[in-house]
Amino acid sequence: MVIDAKVISEIEAKVKRHMEDDSTGHDWWHIDRVRRNALTICRQEHGDAARVEMIALLHDVDDWKLKAESQSESLARHWLTAAGVSSEEAGTLCEIIERISFKGHGVADEMPFLDGKIVQDADRLDAIGAIGIARCFAYGGAKGRAIYDPEDAPELHQSFEDYKTKSGPSINHFHEKLLHLKDRMHTPTARKMAAERHDFLEQFLDQFQKEWSGC
Numbered sequence: 001m002v003i004d005a006k007v008i009s010e011i012e013a014k015v016k017r018h019m020e021d022d023s024t025g026h027d028w029w030h031i032d033r034v035r036r037n038a039l040t041i042c043r044q045e046h047g048d049a050a051r052v053e054m055i056a057l058l059h060d061v062d063d064w065k066l067k068a069e070s071q072s073e074s075l076a077r078h079w080l081t082a083a084g085v086s087s088e089e090a091g092t093l094c095e096i097i098e099r100i101s102f103k104g105h106g107v108a109d110e111m112p113f114l115d116g117k118i119v120q121d122a123d124r125l126d127a128i129g130a131i132g133i134a135r136c137f138a139y140g141g142a143k144g145r146a147i148y149d150p151e152d153a154p155e156l157h158q159s160f161e162d163y164k165t166k167s168g169p170s171i172n173h174f175h176e177k178l179l180h181l182k183d184r185m186h187t188p189t190a191r192k193m194a195a196e197r198h199d200f201l202e203q204f205l206d207q208f209q210k211e212w213s214g215c
Helices: 005-019 028-045 049-058 075-082 087-100 114-125 129-142 160-164 170-176 188-212
Strands: none
Touching: 005 028, 005 049, 005 075, 028 049, 028 114, 028 188, 049 075, 049 087, 049 114, 075 087, 087 114, 114 188, 129 170, 129 188, 170 188
16 A cells, blocks of 8 residues: 555554653654654655655654553554555564664664665754754653763763663763764765754753853
């Protein structure tokens, strides 16, 4: 079955209901921003717009950071097949979605699909700049993490297992992930979009350290 406007609308409604109460920075508006940025990149990079939109809509519904302990099945796969998407296409989309999330500084990006590269870039764009900063502290607050502890040094995690167990202050996340995303963009379009946002991260950290030091 071809992914058409009806299927996209059906999936959108389910994702919106599922994510609307999130307080970790992975709410519906994050999904919508990723979708809009992904479609912008898609137009320049000549991806499949329908697949890109579907991947963007579903990219966080099975994310390990957000899964309820009771969630054993893949919501993305279930919703896709319920909407009439073929098992083969649903499997490909779910494989791409599984690869989207950042898994640690030392873990290589393995994204063989152009549409996946586009959505991964869009997701990473939403993790940097002013919105990325806001989301970083929203997530830290939701998880009960300190803003900063100068005695707790950042770690460049070399495996997904190490990354999943991290619990350091929110400022550490800038050094463990956010500052590295600019250089991990796949597409030329996203690299251009990331430059200004990355500069803003660095400006913020400079100002933060000045204020922390009493300057």
